[in-house]
Amino acid sequence: MEELRWGILSTANIAQEQVIPAIQRSKNGVVSAIASSSGRAGEVAEKFNIPTVYESYEDLLDDPNIDVVYIPLPNHLHQEWVIKAAKKGKHILCEKPVAINVEQAEEMVRVCREQNVTFMEAFMYQFHEQHNRVKEIIASGEIGEVKLLKGSFSFYLEGRDSNIRMDPKMGGGSLYDVGCYPLHVIRHILDSEPVTLFAAGEIDPQYGIDISAFGHMKMENGVNATFDCSFDMTNRSDYQVIGTKGVITVPRAYRPDVFEGGEGLIIVEANGQSREEFISTDQYVKQVEHIVESILAKQDPSYPGEKTILNMKVIDACYESMKTGRIVNL
Known part of the structure; x- marks a missing residue:
C-alpha cells in the first residue's frame, strides 16, 4: 500500500x-x-x-x-x-x-x-465506530422518535496563568476548545443544522474568555438540542439522545482513547430494559488513514471543508448570542 x-x-x-x-x-x-x-x-x-x-x-x-x-x-x-x-x-x-x-x-x-x-x-472523535452504531440504533426505532440531544464536554483547567486556552488573542475559551465537540456531535448525529440558537456564558473576569458556555438549538428536523462546556467543572465527555420510547447515552463520546483499546460505551434504556454495548476503535489512526485514503483517491474526505464552515458558523452564532443576550437565527 x-x-x-x-x-x-x-x-x-x-x-x-x-x-x-x-x-x-x-x-x-x-x-x-x-x-x-x-x-x-x-x-x-x-x-x-x-x-x-x-x-x-x-x-x-x-x-x-x-x-x-x-x-x-x-x-x-x-x-x-x-x-x-x-x-x-x-x-x-x-x-x-x-x-x-x-x-x-x-x-x-x-x-x-x-x-x-x-x-x-x-475532529477525530467522529471516526470512532460507536457513533455509527448510535445512528443505527436511532434508525431502528428502538428509542422511538428523537426529541432531544444533549451534549457536554468539560474539565477543570489547572495552571490557568500559563495556559493558552485562557488567552483571548490566541483563540482561547471553553467554546473553542471543548464546546466545539458537542456542537459538532449534535449536527453529526442528527444530520441536521440549527435554525435558531441561544447561548449564555460565564466570562472569566481576569482573562476575558468564556470559562463556561451553555446553550439551546432548534434543529431543521424539529429536534431540540442543548449543549454545555467548561474549564470549571469536573471531567465530562458525553451526549444523550432522548426519544419517545428510550434513551441512548454515550459517556465516552469524544475521548474513548483514554480507555484501554479505545473502548467506547453505549448505554441503551428502552422498554423497561437497559443494556451496554462496548465498541473499540483507534480513532486517531482511523482519522489519519481516512485523510490519506482520500488524498490517494483524489476525492473529498467524509468531513470536507464545507462541513467545517458550517460548524464554525454555529460557533460564531454562540458568541453572537452570548454577547447580545438574544436568540440568533441561522
Missing part, C-alpha cells in the same frame, strides 16, 4: 501524545519531518525517530518530500499556516477549531480548493 509522508508543524502535546504515534501506527502514513519555532524539534524527532528536523515551518513546507502536514498550532495561527501550506501544495490535517470565525474558515477552504489540496479539520 502506498504511504504518504507527513510533516508536523510544531511540537504541541496533542502531536506528541496522539497524532504522531497514530501516523506511525497507520498503514498508509509515515512521519518524515517535524518543525518547531521553539527549538524543541530535535528533541521530539529523537523521541519518535523522525528523520528530518527543521527550525522553521517555512523550511518544512519547502520540502518536496512532504506530502501532507499536520497543524496543531494555537487556534489563532491556523488560518495563516493552512493557507501557506496549501500554497506550497501540501495536503492538510488541521486541529480544531480550524479558525476563530467563519470568514477565516471560508478563506482557508477556498484557498485549499484553488490549490487542489485536501483539507480536513481534526
Whole structure:
C-alpha cells in the first residue's frame, strides 16, 4: 500500500501524545519531518525517530518530500499556516477549531480548493465506530422518535496563568476548545443544522474568555438540542439522545482513547430494559488513514471543508448570542 509522508508543524502535546504515534501506527502514513519555532524539534524527532528536523515551518513546507502536514498550532495561527501550506501544495490535517470565525474558515477552504489540496479539520472523535452504531440504533426505532440531544464536554483547567486556552488573542475559551465537540456531535448525529440558537456564558473576569458556555438549538428536523462546556467543572465527555420510547447515552463520546483499546460505551434504556454495548476503535489512526485514503483517491474526505464552515458558523452564532443576550437565527 502506498504511504504518504507527513510533516508536523510544531511540537504541541496533542502531536506528541496522539497524532504522531497514530501516523506511525497507520498503514498508509509515515512521519518524515517535524518543525518547531521553539527549538524543541530535535528533541521530539529523537523521541519518535523522525528523520528530518527543521527550525522553521517555512523550511518544512519547502520540502518536496512532504506530502501532507499536520497543524496543531494555537487556534489563532491556523488560518495563516493552512493557507501557506496549501500554497506550497501540501495536503492538510488541521486541529480544531480550524479558525476563530467563519470568514477565516471560508478563506482557508477556498484557498485549499484553488490549490487542489485536501483539507480536513481534526475532529477525530467522529471516526470512532460507536457513533455509527448510535445512528443505527436511532434508525431502528428502538428509542422511538428523537426529541432531544444533549451534549457536554468539560474539565477543570489547572495552571490557568500559563495556559493558552485562557488567552483571548490566541483563540482561547471553553467554546473553542471543548464546546466545539458537542456542537459538532449534535449536527453529526442528527444530520441536521440549527435554525435558531441561544447561548449564555460565564466570562472569566481576569482573562476575558468564556470559562463556561451553555446553550439551546432548534434543529431543521424539529429536534431540540442543548449543549454545555467548561474549564470549571469536573471531567465530562458525553451526549444523550432522548426519544419517545428510550434513551441512548454515550459517556465516552469524544475521548474513548483514554480507555484501554479505545473502548467506547453505549448505554441503551428502552422498554423497561437497559443494556451496554462496548465498541473499540483507534480513532486517531482511523482519522489519519481516512485523510490519506482520500488524498490517494483524489476525492473529498467524509468531513470536507464545507462541513467545517458550517460548524464554525454555529460557533460564531454562540458568541453572537452570548454577547447580545438574544436568540440568533441561522
